[in-house]
Amino acid sequence: IACMAVALLMCLSGRAEAQFSMLIPSSSTVMEDKEFSLKLDVFSAYPMEMRGLDMQQPKSLTITRDGKVEDLKAMLKPATIIGHQAWRAVYEVKQPGVYQFAMEPAPYFDPEEDRFIIHYTKTVVAAFGDEKGWDVPLGLKMEIIPLTRPFANYSGNIFQGRVLLDGKPVPGAEVEVEYMSHEPNLKKNGLSAKSSVKYPNGVMVTQAIMTDANGVFTFGIPKAGWWGFAALGVGPDKKHDGKELSQDAVIWVQAVDMK
DSSP states (O other): OHHHHHHHHHHTTTOOOOOOEEEEEEEEEEOOSOEEEEEEEEEEEEETTTTEOOOOOOOHHHHHHHTEEEEEEGOOOEEEETTTTEEEEEEEEEEEEEEEEEEEOOOOEETTTTEEEEEEEEEEEEETTTTTTTTTTOOOSEEEEEOSSSSSEEOOEEEEEEEETTTEEETTTTTEEEOOOOOTTSTTTOOOOOOOOOOOGGGGGGGGEEEEEEEEEEEESSSSEEEEEETTTSSSEEEEEEEEEEEEEEEEEEEOOOO
């Protein structure tokens, strides 16, 4: 009865928000000519509404550059973001290159959907003008390969990605898209719990796309900021601890306004 009541309430209120694992660097491009301390915020939230969720320590956090993988899990330190348990790491960028960060969280139980969720999440940072290799797959169980450069984008640009499972395209996958809505610099951690976007109704919170026969999706970025793309249920495992499991591939991409 309680589950039916929650579902009815969501239908009546028109809410269609999505929970995302967040892997947000302090910048998607590093242009300084010396060593740069890149801050990585790792947390869970409903991004458009800026509703935070507690996140357990991730199972893994890695950085890949020029085919070399480095384990960053030991760098994760507890943090509080949007009033909830989160994690933070600081990575020293010392050389030019494309840095692909990837994170696997512990399974998260979503009581609103009565299921577990695992977001295999990645983001890409370019350093000191080197842009080679931003489209190279990491070989994750499931991942989104950018077909558009995933950094140094303007608002209004088109972003394309290809969804892969075991290295093969996934046709007909649903991809949810959300904007990380926030008012910057209001808190020391750079985020406030107040959404900076007004939307006409709850259905507009999450955008939805289907991949084509080649596993490709296309999205026009309407606003500057961080955008998350989550390919839903593409993983092979469907159960965890007796509940439904959704294994999703996620990528975060930043856009800026042209001045």
